[in-house]
Amino acid sequence: MREGKKKILVVEDESYHIHVLLDILKPDYRVSISKDGTDALRKAVSKSPPDLILLDIIMPGMSGYEVCTRLKADERTRDIPVIFISSLCEVKNIVRGFSLGGVDYVTKPFQTEEILARVRTHIAMREMQIRLKNQNIRLLHEIGEREKAEKALQQANEELEKRVAERTAELDTANRELAVAKEKAESASRAKTEFLSRVSHELRTPMSPIIGMTDLLLMSETPDAQQREFLTAIRDSAAHLSTIIDDLIELTQLEAEDSESVCEAFDPEMLLESIMETLEFDAENKGLQLSVFCDPEIPDSLHGDPDRLEKILKKLVENAIKFTQKGSIRISAAPGEKNENELYLRFSVQDTGIGIPADKLQDLFGDFSQADGSSTREYDGLGMGLTLVKRMLTLMGGNLWAESEEGKGSTFHFSLPFAMI
Numbered sequence: 001m002r003e004g005k006k007k008i009l010v011v012e013d014e015s016y017h018i019h020v021l022l023d024i025l026k027p028d029y030r031v032s033i034s035k036d037g038t039d040a041l042r043k044a045v046s047k048s049p050p051d052l053i054l055l056d057i058i059m060p061g062m063s064g065y066e067v068c069t070r071l072k073a074d075e076r077t078r079d080i081p082v083i084f085i086s087s088l089c090e091v092k093n094i095v096r097g098f099s100l101g102g103v104d105y106v107t108k109p110f111q112t113e114e115i116l117a118r119v120r121t122h123i124a125m126r127e128m129q130i131r132l133k134n135q136n137i138r139l140l141h142e143i144g145e146r147e148k149a150e151k152a153l154q155q156a157n158e159e160l161e162k163r164v165a166e167r168t169a170e171l172d173t174a175n176r177e178l179a180v181a182k183e184k185a186e187s188a189s190r191a192k193t194e195f196l197s198r199v200s201h202e203l204r205t206p207m208s209p210i211i212g213m214t215d216l217l218l219m220s221e222t223p224d225a226q227q228r229e230f231l232t233a234i235r236d237s238a239a240h241l242s243t244i245i246d247d248l249i250e251l252t253q254l255e256a257e258d259s260e261s262v263c264e265a266f267d268p269e270m271l272l273e274s275i276m277e278t279l280e281f282d283a284e285n286k287g288l289q290l291s292v293f294c295d296p297e298i299p300d301s302l303h304g305d306p307d308r309l310e311k312i313l314k315k316l317v318e319n320a321i322k323f324t325q326k327g328s329i330r331i332s333a334a335p336g337e338k339n340e341n342e343l344y345l346r347f348s349v350q351d352t353g354i355g356i357p358a359d360k361l362q363d364l365f366g367d368f369s370q371a372d373g374s375s376t377r378e379y380d381g382l383g384m385g386l387t388l389v390k391r392m393l394t395l396m397g398g399n400l401w402a403e404s405e406e407g408k409g410s411t412f413h414f415s416l417p418f419a420m421i
């Protein structure tokens with residue numbers, strides 16, 4: 001919008017009327033004069049067009065009506081309000097002026113207040129029109145932009161929905177494939193466990209006669225000293241093989257989850273003594289001192305699965321004997337947490353053996369792992385002992401952990417709940 005005073009073009013041929021109009025308008029407006037229609041039309045399309053035209057009807061040459069008709073026919077000047085100047089004051093002329101696009105009329109002789117009021121009103125109306133037009137343009141532009149944005153959003157949404165649907169379909173397929181693969185793997189694993197179970201039982205069967213017959217031969221008078229040596233080697237190897245087969249059978253039973261824990265009364269101290277008696281000989285053979293300590297606070301009778309507890313402790317003590325060259329092994333039991341009818345016992349098997357490097361300790365709790373898994377390792381074994389211990393403990397609601405220092409020894413701990421009936 002143009003700033004400052006508004007510009008009015010007065011189209012009038014008579015000097016007297018021009019002067020009167022100049023006196024009236026000059027204080028408030030910039031006034032430009034045209035004495036004929038041709039000049040008026042030229043000024044109307046100039047670089048600085050008028051905001052309003054006061055147009056005399058009767059002029060030499062082109063009449064006011066003609067000028068108005070041309071102004072309204074030209075797109076550049078169509079919107080400039082035209083007020084006719086009429087000295088005739090006849091209804092016919094006024095009506096014609098309106099029909100040609102004039103917005104108002106003033107009559108000669110001029111009334112200052114009337115002219116100013118009419119000019120002011122039409123300039124204000126024109127300004128409002130321009131403002132409304134600009135607002136309209138802005139609104140149309142905004143609507144266009146919004147529609148574009150909505151369209152883009154809708155497209156993005158559709159794209160997203162499409163992608164989600166594709167991903168969901170892919171995931172469904174992957175899930176189905178995974179379920180099939182899982183079922184396959186599980187059935188393969190079940191088949192392997194069943195096969196392992198059959199193999200171990202088949203291997204177990206001939207072991208008893210081998211050991212039994214060898215014992216019978218050893219008891220007889222027949223073999224000489226060297227044959228006795230051979231027979232003893234056969235019996236020891238067969239006994240070792242039996243232990244491995246027994247571990248395998250135990251493992252397959254635990255894997256197949258077809259072994260349940262029993263719950264029967266036992267005396268923890270007696271159980272520890274019995275383990276000591278069984279393994280004392282092996283410990284002594286290596287020059288190791290085996291001792292047992294059972295906290296006097298532990299009741300004489302608890303309910304649980306003594307066979308499994310014995311197997312767990314034996315596995316840990318066997319390891320302690322195997323991995324200790326000199327020193328001692330101590331088995332201990334202490335009471336732990338207690339609730340209404342349950343008591344936790346904490347067992348520890350401590351040795352002064354080779355210990356376990358800190359970076360290997362945690363790995364040992366993975367299945368079948370050994371601190372030294374190399375083929376040239378010093379100690380025999382399949383890495384089955386701790387795996388069995390963990391599985392049995394899990395079944396009985398217990399947990400296993402260890403502390404160790406390389407070269408100084410290890411302590412394996414576990415804690416288990418027992419019923420106090």
Ligand SMILES: Nc1ncnc2c1ncn2[C@@H]1O[C@H](COP(=O)(O)OP(=O)(O)OP(=O)(O)O)[C@@H](O)[C@H]1O
Pocket residue numbers: 319320323351353354355356364368369370371372380381382383384385386387410
């Ligand atoms: N008391 C211990 N001192 C040092 N290392 C131990 C001790 N107990 C277990 N380990 C380490 O943990 C590994 C796993 O023990 P685990 O009893 O499972 O297997 P293994 O004794 O090697 O073989 P298996 O028990 O089948 O005869 C062992 O190979 C050894 O490296």
Ligand SMILES: [Mg+2]
Pocket residue numbers: 315318319381384385386
């Ligand atoms: Mg072992």
